[in-house]
Amino acid sequence: MRRPPRALHAVREALLWVAAAGGVVCATLVVLALVFDISLMMFRTGSMAPAIPAGSVAVVREVPAREVAVGDVITVDRGASRLPVTHRVTSVEEGQNPGERIITMRGDANDADDPFPYEVTTVRETLFSVPGIAPAIVWLGHPLVLGGLTLAAGLLVGWAFWPQDRDDRSDRRRAEPVGQLT
Template sequence: MLGEILLWLAAIGGVVCMVLVIVAFAANITLMMFRTGSMAPTIPAGSVAVVQSVAASEVGVGDIVTVDREGDLPVTHRITSISPGAVDEERVITMRGDANAADDASPYVVRTVRVVLFSVPGVATAIVAMGDPVVLGGLTIGATALVVWAFWPRSPKALRARSEATRNEATEAER
């Protein structure tokens, strides 16, 4: 009974994961992990944010966005000003971290940005830990054990007892 419950929970979890991957792929959604506190207290260090890639023309002042920087890590800050770029799809945005006293040193010329949909504080360490070989090995061994247990041949006596119990339940239901 417990094994069947665990198998159902694993199956449901697998389906949920597959649906989330499809939705994330279709909607250009990714995760961003925050190492610094430049966006605190809104997004403290150690948080994970769900971000969606959008055209720069779709964001406004006050939005929290992630922009890519050539040869450097991306930066996620709040937009303080927006002006048109050299072409229609381009924008020049100025940003500042909520914990910072001044705007970033130079504006960013962008065509697309990743807007922060929401964030969850404190889960970055758990996500990073999931990439640890020991954790991955443990999860793999656990999943393997569950699958082996589920499909391991049962003794003929246990199969007969289960079959008889099922027949008895069906007979009771017919009465």
């Protein structure tokens, strides 16, 4: 049998290297998220524009509310039935309990503070944001896309490890008996 063309071999090798690099990046991000207790926050509205426009993703880390200062961009939870809000802190006051803070916030694009202050013991501090990648992350999380990526990865692995017919004389020489044992 003939060996596959070199171009096909090069394509297979390149795809395997890209997949391996993607796997290393994903594994590294998971470890970093666990070690540093960080998560992602996607922005659907432009209330924090221009600093964080709609469609951005922010990397956030949970911190005690006592560490919050005026000017920080933080995320607070608003109960189980409502989405969290990420705005800039405009005032911080002591709460009734130790570690509790009463925080007033405002979106950079808003003319007024949020209607009610937030009583919190922990918040998520915004470390940095990347504009425009939220739609891509949402798309990658769709079940059909995840299924397609899984299928493609499986096919790539199968293709990489599928037995190859070789026409190398060196392979045939190794297979021929060298001599008889007495």
